[in-house]
Amino acid sequence: MSTVKLTVNGKAVAVDVEDRTLLVHVLRDHLNLTGTHVGCDTSQCGACVVHVDGRAVKSCTMLAGQADGASITTIEGIAKGDELHPMQAAFRDNHGLQCGYCTPGMIMSAIDIVHRHGGQLDEATVRSELEGNICRCTGYHNIVKAVLDAAGRMKVSQAAE
Amino acid sequence: MGVEGIGARVVRKEDKRFITGKGRYVDDIKLTGMTHAHFIRSPHAHAKVKKIDSSAALKMPGVIAVLNGQQLVDDKVGNLICGWAITSKDGSPMKMGAWPAMAPETVRFVGQAVAVVIAESKNLARDAAEAVVVDYEELPAVADIHAAIKSGAPQLHPEAPGNQVYDWVIGDEGAADAAFAKAANVVKLDVTNNRLAPNAMEPRAAIADYDAAEEHFTLYTTSQNPHVARLVLSAFYNIAPEHKLRVIAPDVGGGFGSKIFIYPEEMVALWASKKVGRPVKWTGDRTEAFLTDAHGRDHVTHAEMAFDAQNKILGLKVKTYANFGAYMSLFSSSVPTYLYATLLSGQYNIPAIHAEVIGVYTNTTPVDAYRGAGRPEASYLIERLMETAARQLKVDPAQLRRTNFITQFPHQTPVIMAYDTGDFNASLDAAMKAIDYAGFPARKAKAKADGKLRGIGVSCYIEACGIAPSKAVGSLGAGVGLWESAEVRVNPVGTIEILTGSHSHGQGHETTFCQLVAERLGIPISQVSIVHGDTDKVQFGMGTYGSRSAAVGLTAILKAMEKMESKAKKIAAHALEASEADIVIENGEFKVTGTDKAIALPMVALAAYTAHNLPDGMEPGLKESAFYDPTNFTFPAGTYICELEVDPGTGKTSFVNFVAADDFGRLINPMIVEGQVHGGLVQGIGQALLEHAIYDANGQPVTASFMDYAMPRADDVPSFNLSHTTTLCPGNPLGIKGCGEAGAIGASAAVINAITDAIGKNNLEMPATPDRVWRTIHAA
Numbered sequence: 001m002s003t004v005k006l007t008v009n010g011k012a013v014a015v016d017v018e019d020r021t022l023l024v025h026v027l028r029d030h031l032n033l034t035g036t037h038v039g040c041d042t043s044q045c046g047a048c049v050v051h052v053d054g055r056a057v058k059s060c061t062m063l064a065g066q067a068d069g070a071s072i073t074t075i076e077g078i079a080k081g082d083e084l085h086p087m088q089a090a091f092r093d094n095h096g097l098q099c100g101y102c103t104p105g106m107i108m109s110a111i112d113i114v115h116r117h118g119g120q121l122d123e124a125t126v127r128s129e130l131e132g133n134i135c136r137c138t139g140y141h142n143i144v145k146a147v148l149d150a151a152g153r154m155k156v157s158q159a160a161e
Numbered sequence: 162m163g164v165e166g167i168g169a170r171v172v173r174k175e176d177k178r179f180i181t182g183k184g185r186y187v188d189d190i191k192l193t194g195m196t197h198a199h200f201i202r203s204p205h206a207h208a209k210v211k212k213i214d215s216s217a218a219l220k221m222p223g224v225i226a227v228l229n230g231q232q233l234v235d236d237k238v239g240n241l242i243c244g245w246a247i248t249s250k251d252g253s254p255m256k257m258g259a260w261p262a263m264a265p266e267t268v269r270f271v272g273q274a275v276a277v278v279i280a281e282s283k284n285l286a287r288d289a290a291e292a293v294v295v296d297y298e299e300l301p302a303v304a305d306i307h308a309a310i311k312s313g314a315p316q317l318h319p320e321a322p323g324n325q326v327y328d329w330v331i332g333d334e335g336a337a338d339a340a341f342a343k344a345a346n347v348v349k350l351d352v353t354n355n356r357l358a359p360n361a362m363e364p365r366a367a368i369a370d371y372d373a374a375e376e377h378f379t380l381y382t383t384s385q386n387p388h389v390a391r392l393v394l395s396a397f398y399n400i401a402p403e404h405k406l407r408v409i410a411p412d413v414g415g416g417f418g419s420k421i422f423i424y425p426e427e428m429v430a431l432w433a434s435k436k437v438g439r440p441v442k443w444t445g446d447r448t449e450a451f452l453t454d455a456h457g458r459d460h461v462t463h464a465e466m467a468f469d470a471q472n473k474i475l476g477l478k479v480k481t482y483a484n485f486g487a488y489m490s491l492f493s494s495s496v497p498t499y500l501y502a503t504l505l506s507g508q509y510n511i512p513a514i515h516a517e518v519i520g521v522y523t524n525t526t527p528v529d530a531y532r533g534a535g536r537p538e539a540s541y542l543i544e545r546l547m548e549t550a551a552r553q554l555k556v557d558p559a560q561l562r563r564t565n566f567i568t569q570f571p572h573q574t575p576v577i578m579a580y581d582t583g584d585f586n587a588s589l590d591a592a593m594k595a596i597d598y599a600g601f602p603a604r605k606a607k608a609k610a611d612g613k614l615r616g617i618g619v620s621c622y623i624e625a626c627g628i629a630p631s632k633a634v635g636s637l638g639a640g641v642g643l644w645e646s647a648e649v650r651v652n653p654v655g656t657i658e659i660l661t662g663s664h665s666h667g668q669g670h671e672t673t674f675c676q677l678v679a680e681r682l683g684i685p686i687s688q689v690s691i692v693h694g695d696t697d698k699v700q701f702g703m704g705t706y707g708s709r710s711a712a713v714g715l716t717a718i719l720k721a722m723e724k725m726e727s728k729a730k731k732i733a734a735h736a737l738e739a740s741e742a743d744i745v746i747e748n749g750e751f752k753v754t755g756t757d758k759a760i761a762l763p764m765v766a767l768a769a770y771t772a773h774n775l776p777d778g779m780e781p782g783l784k785e786s787a788f789y790d791p792t793n794f795t796f797p798a799g800t801y802i803c804e805l806e807v808d809p810g811t812g813k814t815s816f817v818n819f820v821a822a823d824d825f826g827r828l829i830n831p832m833i834v835e836g837q838v839h840g841g842l843v844q845g846i847g848q849a850l851l852e853h854a855i856y857d858a859n860g861q862p863v864t865a866s867f868m869d870y871a872m873p874r875a876d877d878v879p880s881f882n883l884s885h886t887t888t889l890c891p892g893n894p895l896g897i898k899g900c901g902e903a904g905a906i907g908a909s910a911a912v913i914n915a916i917t918d919a920i921g922k923n924n925l926e927m928p929a930t931p932d933r934v935w936r937t938i939h940a941a
Contacts, residue, residue: 018284034189035182037414039362040447044867047362075182088180092172095836099667100179101362101414107180123880130875134867136362136415137667139843139904140875142836 004064008033009077015064023067024048024059027074035075035104039134046133049105049112050074056112058132075104078111086153087111087146096146098137109133110147114154121151166680167895170832174686175671184412187366187381188444195368196225198430198443199286201276201293202452203268206302206524206860207315210266210295213276218292223285225437227293228429229276230265238262238432239398241425243489244640247327247498250517255327258318258522260488262398262425268297269317269487270526271862272452277429279437283444302524302860306461306482309523317487317522326485326494326520331502332575336513340476344467348550354538355927356459356484356854357847358870359531361666363414364445365454369430373438377405382427384410384694385420385664386704389641391696393423393491400431410694413666417844418530419454420666421706422491426453451865456854457531459484460497460538466546472554474565476513479505479542483520483528490529494520499577499637500535500625506574507543508585508621508798509565514575524860530706532844532905533624540622544910548618549923558619558914559593566621577637578625580796583824587886589621591822592800595882601804604817613806614938615817616919620801622907626899627795627892628707644790645709646701647717649725651783653770655749655763657684660692660786662702663714668901669833670710676829677715677895681722682762683748700786708899711829712795716893720787729765729783735776736760736768795890797898799823801842803911807919812935814850814916816879821907823883826890826898834900835883841904842881847873848905849912853928871928 005014008031015030027033027050038060039047048060051073078085087107090096097103113129114121126147127140135143165171178184201213215227241260248254263274275295280286301315308314309324317324341347361383368381378401384390387408395403413420426443434441445453461482467475483497502516533540547565551558566585573579593599601617608615628634631642648660659674670693675686692698705714726746733751734741737758745754752759765783768774772781804817821838828834851871855863864870889896909927917925920938 020284028189033182034186035184037186037363038188038446039364040867042447042866042868044872045362045447075180079181084180091180092176095173095832097176097179098669098836098840099362099415100175100184100412101186103179104182124876127875134362134872134874136360136417136844136872137840138836139839139841139873139881140878141839141880144875144880 002065004068006067007071009073017064019065021064022060023062023064026064027059033074033076037101037104039102044134045102046109047102047105049108049133051108051112056109075107086157087150090146090150090153094142094146094149096138096143102133102135106133106135106143110150113147114151119151119155121148123148165676165686167676167827167829169676169830171672171676171686171830173669173672174675175669186363186412186414187368187383190368190381192368192370192440195440195442196279196281196437197283197286198433198441199278199283199290200274200426201278201290201295203271203273203275205268205297205299206271206304207300208268208297209300210264210268210275211298212296214294215276218278218289221289221292223281224278224289225281226279227276228279228433228436230261230263233261233263233432234265236432237399238428241488242393242397242491243494244491245495246638247329247494249327250330255494255520256321256325257489258320262428270524271860272449272526274425277433279433279441304523304525304856304858304860306484306521306523309521310482317524321522324522326489326522328517328519329498330517332515333513334515337476337478337515340513341467341478344475345470346468346554348466348468348546348553350546350549351463352542352545353926354458354460354541355848357457357531357852358451358854359417359419359454359457360450360872361415361417361419364447364450365420365424365426366444367427367430368440368442369434370440371434378431378434379407379409380427380431381409381411383413383420384408385413385416385666385706387664387694388662388696388702389704390423390427394428394431398428400428408696410664416666417532418457418534418706421704422455422529424453447867448865451870452526452862455490455529456486456526457528458538459528462542464542464546466550468550468554472556472561472564474509474511477505477511479516481516481518483518484523484525485520486523486525486527488527490527493527493529495639496530496535501539503577504536504539504623504625505543505576506578507540508567508623510567511575525856532841533902536624536902537845537906537909540906541910544620544622545913548914552923559589559598562619562621563589579793581793581891582888583796583798584886584888585621585798588798588800588822588824591884591886592802592820595820595822595884596802596804596818598802608806614809614919615804615806616915618803618911618914618918620907620911620914622903623796623798624902624906625794626708626797626902627712627791628709629794630792631790641703642790643703644788645703645714645717646786646788647721648700648786649718649721649784651725651766653767655766657689658692659689659718660699661714661718662699662704663710664694664705666705668705668710669830673711673829673833674715674718677718678722681726682746684762708797708901712890712893712897712899713789713791715897716895717787717789719894720789721785724785724787725783728785731776731779732765732768733760791892793892795826795892795898797823797825797900797903799903799907801907801911803915805915805919807916807934809938812931812938814929814934818882819879820882822886823900823903824886824888824898825900826887827896828885837900838883838904839881841902842908843873843878844905845908846878846912849909849927849929851877851928
């Protein structure tokens with residue numbers, strides 16, 4: 001057992017976990033942040049993507065201990081109160097989700113993609129960058145639209161700040 | 162249409178919880194005192210279970226119990242059932258091999274459970290499972306259809322000699338023979354329809370909670386049809402009587418058919434919860450999904466089509482072998498029979514059809530309905546045949562289809578179905594225009610100059626949806642009726658709850674069903690809630706599959722709404738001292754037509770519940786229910802055309818354009834309909850290019866993770882160009898045909914027709930991987 005200290009969605013937490021515990025299970029089982037999902041056992045599907053110190057990470061592929069001291073942002077932590085993150089709003093407005101299971105990971109990956117590429121996003125880049133997130137419902141068409149839409153919205157909101 | 166009524170692109174009400182991480186899926190639920198189950202599964206495709214030694218596991222920390230199949234037998238828990246009886250051509254019933262939830266004696270596929278560990282945590286259960294020693298005696302196994310039907314093949318079930326489930330026929334063999342005897346041309350084709358793993362992104366899960374004081378079970382489960390689950394668990398598996406079992410399917414992360422069926426894990430969790438006296442949770446991992454979720458497709462078919470000298474189809478003969486895996490899953494028997502062979506007429510006038518379907522057991526995961534269920538296999542076969550015929554007869558493939566389209570409705574096919582309406586030329590025209598079919602030869606020539614092989618492929622699909630008229634399916638062997646129920650509750654303050662037996666696992670019912678209410682009453686959808694997925698709340702329901710929720714489920718809501726509106730109009734007329742016939746409903750008010758007299762819905766509702774001043778003899782309250790049984794299937798149809806390029810150096814396929822022109826009848830929410838088509842198209846493209854659930858000759862699965870099974874990813878597939886042509890379905894009052902499966906039914910033939918057009922060779926199996934395409938290009 002080890003104590004792992006994290007800052008999750010801006011809040012400091014300390015959890016005692018077995019050393020083999022994965023970050024995703026700390027989030028889901030210890031902190032009740034069940035928006036982060038598990039969709040595979042092999043780091044392929046991306047349903048578990050969160051931000052660790054600002055970078056998109058598959059939380060099923062990181063031991064909780066490896067995240068000790070890190071700042072974690074999950075799907076529950078990106079809206080400002082009732083104001084949705086532009087990526088969340090774009091997924092809703094473009095019908096970029098159906099069953100919702102892959103959606104949190106998609107949104108967290110997509111935010112990271114926009115951050116890394118800034119205004120240089122096009123459809124081919126979005127499709128290539130989403131290779132690590134699997135969706136079985138949407139056929140990706142509207143997810144790609146949503147990410148491109150959100151990239152524009154995020155640029156606008158950054159410019160406003 | 163109002164801003165939120167029928168036909169409006171309303172953003173989904175359910176989205177807020179999903180995009181903020183507040184969805185509530187089964188694995189998100191924690192109960193006090195909950196224990197965790199881990200199943201011990203056979204590593205062998207076929208083996209005798211000689212001994213299960215749990216002694217070491219039982220001494221490990223946190224282990225509560227290790228339970229096995231013999232204990233299920235001792236407790237008289239029933240075997241799994243198949244709910245659709247199929248009769249062979251010799252009159253004999255299908256041959257059912259017994260399928261216990263955990264195998265006490267013999268395992269017949271890799272992944273079949275033999276025991277379960279119940280422990281304080283998931284990890285402790287997994288650790289203990291490693292310490293359970295199962296002594297197996299391996300038996301010869303068979304995984305492939307061809308191998309399974311050979312004489313001397315390993316036999317799976319004593320009940321099924323030759324591994325044959327049934328040998329079923331449909332159509333008129335004599336008429337087909339006569340058609341072929343007078344044919345000017347006969348086109349022959351052998352096709353394999355590759356086995357697929359459904360892979361809903363949420364793995365299956367179950368939490369069972371037994372209340373000893375009430376002798377009552379609650380089951381939270383990943384189900385497309387919780388009432389059917391309760392019925393089957395009660396009536397056949399001897400778990401609990403229906404009134405002592407509540408089944409809740411909360412947010413469910415995709416289904417595609419795989420969550421229709423009642424699986425061993427739910428049964429065992431319920432049974433184990435009573436045994437250990439605590440709630441039991443099981444959440445599958447992805448490999449368990451590959452091993453145990455019912456697979457789809459897996460047909461081997463030989464077909465022949467006869468043409469006259471004017472290229473009119475005279476007849477069709479089909480012989481299909483369908484792989485059912487090791488056991489008959491819940492609705493498996495109907496898939497390659499009544500959901501497949503009844504669609505073999507496609508969009509065409511075919512005077513004579515005869516089809517024979519032979520069901521086969523193999524040592525593989527059971528096969529059942531997966532998005533489209535039988536209809537993709539039929540559509541793929543017919544559309545590959547039409548393309549093959551066009552090449553052989555040297556006519557334009559679109560023109561050959563046009564020559565043979567059914568244009569008069571209703572149209573009785575030789576294989577049961579009576580198509581009610583459609584306009585197949587309209588969807589073909591729309592798709593050809595969208596893709597600039599006329600300009601293709603010039604584009605092909607230009608691509609050739611660039612060293613690329615360009616191809617175009619047409620697929621004109623039809624499906625039977627709105628499943629299904631109960632009397633009709635009953636006469637064909639179904640063990641259930643396929644109506645739907647609904648209840649409309651108007652609360653005393655005028656807000657409305659709609660209870661439906663349909664189940665949403667991504668389809669957006671919480672939005673589209675509200676749109677009907679908004680349309681009829683002129684109130685915002687924020688005033689309406691949809692309640693589904695809980696057998697304690699909803700009276701009954703048959704669930705969601707077969708593109709039935711709008712055509713059948715929404716029609717049931719309409720019927721209940723009409724009853725409610727009729728009563729509300731009486732109350733309004735009484736309050737306004739007007740004639741009931743003069744009352745109209747507009748913008749949330751009941752108005753006396755031609756006057757300014759009106760009473761708002763909340764006041765009508767309040768009057769219904771205060772009951773101070775109701776018409777004489779009227780019962781208080783404003784709540785109505787209805788059951789709706791469709792009179793026919795619905796027949797969505799359309800044309801998909803795919804244009805692509807193949808790199809002859811690598812065999813890699815790149816999409817240039819993909820157009821879809823669908824006729825779904827009336828659309829409730831076009832945005833949601835488009836999303837359904839996009840998703841279906843990618844499942845069809847996935848089958849054509851990427852996906853294949855593979856077993857080696859000994860029945861070992863080769864593709865049991867996302868590392869090995871190629872799921873379509875964002876960079877594998879194109880964006881789509883969608884359009885709609887509309888003929889309203891005459892079979893239901895809203896004119897709806899259904900849209901959930903079309904993409905998966907029509908897409909794969911368009912892709913393979915396009916690749917084979919590009920490479921100039923007709924025979925190419927799915928999935929058309931670069932390796933396979935390259936070998937086909939360069940084969941002698």
